[in-house]
Amino acid sequence: GAALDISDAYLSYLRASSSLNGAGQVTVHLMVDDLAALGTAKLQVGKPLEIQLPKGTSAVKTIFKGDITTVGFRSFGAQQSNMIIVEGLESSHRLASASEFKAYLKQKRSDIAKAIAGRHGLATSEIKTTDPQEPYLLQHGNDFDCLSEMAAEIGFEWFVAEGKLYFREQGSEQPVTLKPSDDTLLSVSVRYTGTPVASAVKVHGWNPATQEVFTGAASKVGSPGALLNSDASFVTTNYGKAKTAFGKDLEVATMPTPAKASADTRAGAVARTMIGSGLALEGETYGNPDLRPGTYLKLQDLGSAVDGKYYLTEVVHEFTQSSDTRTLFYSSGHRPEKATDTRSSTEQWAGSLVIGVVTNLKDDENLGRVKVKFPTLGGTTESNWARLVSVGAGNQYGFDVMPEIGDEVVVGFEGGDTRFPFVLGGLWSGKNKHPDTTARDNGKVKKRLWQSVAGHKIVFGEDSGTAATFGITMQTKSGKAKLDLTDEKITLEADGGNEMVLKAGGSEITFGKNGALAIKCSSLKIDAQQAIDVKTSGGDVSLKGVNVKGEGTAGFEMKGALGKVESSGPLTVKGAIVQIN
Structure with missing residues (x-):
């Protein structure tokens, strides 16, 4: 934009910082006689703000480009000047105010980064696409946190500069050289700390389709190269010594990974954070706009052990009335802005739901508990006894569906404490149909x-x-x-080769295997409102009892091709009229 033109104003303080771990910030103090300048259109929240530093004798270079976010003043009394205070944030802060809820199918995280850049009018030429494709990715928050979370998951860095979104593993631009012999280096302090360090980094994943554990590994632990943030021999040598002295295989409990390629990338991200955290650098030079985060600083003339390139993660340009412009520079490892990082700590892992595979049902206390192993911990580590979450569970009641050994289940932890696991339920998969x-x-x-x-x-x-x-x-x-059971009928069916028995009290109805029906009871009563028809197509009908009585209120008839009435004692045939033909 246009230069800020305020009469009788002079700059008393300037601090502009930029970092790989967050939006750049600027603070400007202007001394004025009249605070009326606060009413100018250029000094309002939301207006663009650009800061430039001299580069050489005639050129200038932008060190900050963003928005005014704060305006204010400080008055020192009637006889003294007043101070106008302006603060701003580099334009990436706008990403924190824009949220998106969107699912991405069969895409890379770099594809999502491009979509975010497009929404904010940022160029995508610095978005690297070396990350693996994922079957499903979900953005569920603001664009700033989404980029930070994705970068942490795959070992990338991100920032906004010169109208571009940078989303990449690490910068490779030509370094800026500083050396004490020509007064370009005022001071520098460098330390290398050899802990934590690992000889290998592994991340375990779980394939639900095959019910198998797979393992990803970081490829650059042995030869970390740029991950050390320096090629100076004292850094590379001491890293090797630390790995030999302290290094062990590190197996990380991390968030789920859908495939081995993703597990390799996740292990690489953990290794990148660990390896890069060893270097700590801070230094000072005269105002140099070429120094910025994501670029290399080259130190010379300090000695063969320490001369070399150092990757910058933060740069601060500072001006005061009492001194020339100074540039402070730092290297502090790969630490993403968002704490969701790689979820590699026990607390983060246990604070989420995880997959388990049932290993043990022999609960000596008969509390319906099981033990499980955790695929993301390598598939061999067994849990404490885990209680089952069951429908309507209570004192001797509830729905009991105990999982089998080998079943895949969802496990949670009470209060995030791994000593108190519980099983929420089972899962179907490509193998468990x-x-x-x-x-x-x-x-x-x-x-x-x-x-x-x-x-x-x-x-x-x-x-x-x-x-x-x-x-x-x-x-x-x-x-x-x-x-x-349907609204039209109830059908109780047994296959022809099976017998079905209905029992109640001392009564019993048996449906025999050969189609026979037997009724056994202390007494039997059949009461029909209309006709009762007893018929056999090929057998006899037999009635037998101590006394057998038959009565018809209107008539009584028995008929057959042959007939016989016989009594072993007296026989009485009685009627108003008895006809025998």
Whole structure:
């Protein structure tokens, strides 16, 4: 924009900082006689702000470009000047005010970075696409945090500069050389700390389709190269010494990874943070606009052990009335702005739901508990006894569906404490199949069911279009014993080779294997409002009892091709008229 033109104003203080770990910031103090300048259109929140420093004798270079976010003043009394205070944030701060809830299918995190850049009018030429494609990614918050989270997951850095979104592993621009012999280097302090360090970094993942553990590994632990943030021999040598003295294989409990390529990338991100954290550098030079985060500083003439390149993560340009412009520079490792990082600590891992595979059902206390192993911890570490979350569980009641050994389950931890796990439920997968693939059709649920390990099941038919599929069915694995309940009828069925027995008290009805029906009871009463028809097509009908009585209120008739009436004692035939033909 145009230069800030305020009469009788002079600059008393300037501090402009930029960092790989957050939006750049600037503070400006202007001394004025009249505070009326605060009313000018250029000094308002939301207005653009650009700071430039001299480069050489005639050129200038931008060190900050963003927005005014704060304006204020300080008065020192009637006889003294007043101070106008202006603060601003580099334009990436706008990303924190823009949120998006969107799912990305079969895309890379760099693809999401490009989408974010497009929404904010940023060029994408510095977005590197070396990261692996993921089957599913979800943005569920503001663009700033999304970029920070994605960068941490894959070992990238991100920042905004010169109208571009940088999303990459590490910069490779030509370094700026500083040396004491020509007064370009005023001071520098460098330290290398050899802890923490690992000889290998591994991340375990879980493939639900095959129910197998896979392992990703960081490829640059042995030869870290740029990850050390310096090629100076004292840094590279001491890293090697530290790895030999302290290095062990580090297996990281991290967030889920869908494939080995993703696990390799995640392990690399953990290694990058660990390796880069060893170097700490801070120094000072005269105002130099060429120094900025994401570039290399080259130190010379300090000695062969320390001469070399150093990667800058933060740069501060500072001006005061009492001194020339100074540039402070720092290197402090790869530390993303957002604390969601790689979720590699036990607390972060245990604070989320994780996958478990059941290993033990022998609960000596008979509390319905199980033990599980955790695929993301390598698949060998076993949990404490985990209680089951069951529907309606209470004192000797509730729905008990105990998982089997080898079942995949979802595990949580009470208060994030791994000593107190609980199992929320089981999961289906490509290997652990759903019990009925016909339960859904054309996006609609046709039936709901519960099926035991043996194959017995209860089915709730939800398809109201047909009577046959709208009701409740209970059956054994083979289907030879089956109960159907519909609005039209109730059917209790046993296969022809099976016997079915109904018992109540001392009464019993038996449906025999050969089709016979037997009724056994202390007494039997049949009461019909209309006719009773007893008929056999090929056998005899026999009635037998201590006394057998037959009575018709209107008539009584017995008929057969042959007839016989016989009594072993007296026989009485009685009627108003008795006719014998």
